[in-house]
Amino acid sequence: MEKKNIDWANLGFGYVKTDYRYVSNFKDGAWDEGALSTDDTVTLSECAGVLQYAQTVFEGMKAYTTEDGRIVTFRPDLNAQRLENSAKRLEMPVFPKERFVQAVLETVKANAAYVPPFGSGATLYIRPYMFGTNPVIGVKPADEYQFRIFTTPVGPYFKGGVKPLTIRVTDFDRAAPHGTGHIKAGLN
Known part of the structure; x- marks a missing residue:
């Protein structure tokens, strides 16, 4: 498969629309x-669960081109498990792990021209996510959801490498016991 005409070496960590x-x-x-x-738009009610109560979970992973030209992902089954844990915590339906992995592979294959070439320093970022779609005005879980995966070619998150920084350590906890700090959710 021929790669898209993208300046892979100077690609930042941002969104580039892919085909599927x-x-x-x-x-x-x-x-x-x-x-x-091929439709990259999402149409929602102004009262959708995701907008009113942040009922959304997400994952992030990458696909790479190997030296021999194969396209690979790294442990999508573990991302599927974490998405399941996140969904359960927010009282959302579980998207089956086998289907999650298959959907990741299908989406990457359909966008193979956007997987950067080996040695470019870039990768194809994969963003699976799920959100409540039906109108919800009371504090309760939505009844309808959408699971989506989009991909985008990206360069390094920290262009030029990680820069040292000064931090302050306090007794403040970002994640309360039995809270949501261990999951990937929009409310974090």
Whole structure:
């Protein structure tokens, strides 16, 4: 597969729209079969659970091109497990782990032209996420959800390397016991 004409060496850590994303909807207690889509827009009610109560969880991983030209990801099954843990904590339906991994692989394959070449220093960032879609005005979980995966080629998060910084250590806890600091959620 021929790669897209992108200046891989100077790519920052930002969003570059790719051709396909994966979308699956949860309604009436079940996930639909899901599919790849070229539509990068999300249409929501102004009262959607994600907007009113931050009912959203997400993951992040990368795909790489190896020296022999293969495209690989690193342990997507562990990202699937963490998304499951995050969803359960926010009383969201679990997106099945096997389907999560398969959807990641399908999305990466569909966007293979955006996976940076070996040695470029860039990667294809993969963002699986799920959010409450139906209107929710009372404090309760949504009934309908959407699971999506988008990809974007990125350069290093810290261009030029990590710079040392001065920090202050306090007794303040960011994550309270039995709270949500151990999951990846929009409310963090």
